Amino acid sequence: MDDIDRRILTALQLDAAQTNSELAQAVHVSPPTCLRRVRHLTDTGVITRRVALVDPAKIGPSLTVIVEISLDVQAAERMAEFETLVATEAAVLQCYRVAPGPDFVLIVQVADMPAYHALAHRLFAAHANVRNVKAYFSTFRSKFETRVAV
Structure with missing residues (x-):
């Protein structure tokens, strides 16, 4: 390059x-x-796709949630199992394995608190390997970037 x-x-x-x-x-x-x-x-995969960035505030009610997830068992196959689970959920915009601290950090976009509650029940409460969930609810987005320094 x-x-x-x-x-x-x-x-x-x-x-x-x-x-x-x-x-x-x-x-x-x-x-x-x-x-x-x-x-x-x-x-060569340097450019993976081209997309339109949408302002969630312009399309209706929206709630951004940053969620920390800790699993009971951190074996590689259990981590991959959790990643597969959240990959199927449209409301999960980003999923990161992190260390130290929780095992995952998710960026979630939902319509409102009832929608988050339903998602939390579906993905976290119903999943036997999820030990702890800590959610942060965005009150204001002061910066949002998608670009990577090249």
């Missing part, structure tokens, strides 16, 4: 909707070079 690839990645992370010509102009390369490099970055 060279400086041109880094400039392309930085520009795409700020606005993935720009045309190839606009991107090429922004990173100071020809459009064919830019297209070839973006395809290579995609084919």
Whole structure:
């Protein structure tokens, strides 16, 4: 990965909707070079997907919850089992294995407290290996970024 690839990645992370010509102009390369490099970055898995970022506050009631999960048994297969369980839940936006402290931190987006209660019952209370759940309810989002420094 060279400086041109880094400039392309930085520009795409700020606005993935720009045309190839606009991107090429922004990173100071020809459009064919830019297209070839973006395809290579995609084919090699550096660019995993392009998405639209939606402001949850603009689409209706929304509650962001940061959840710490500790398991009773931390064997690799039990950790993977929990990750598989939360991967199927649309409200779980992010799942991280962490250390030290809890075993997982989840970022969850639900409509309201009753929706969180239903999710907590479905994913945590009904799961025999979950020992402890600690939830933090967001009252204000002052920063949200998706870009990665390249």
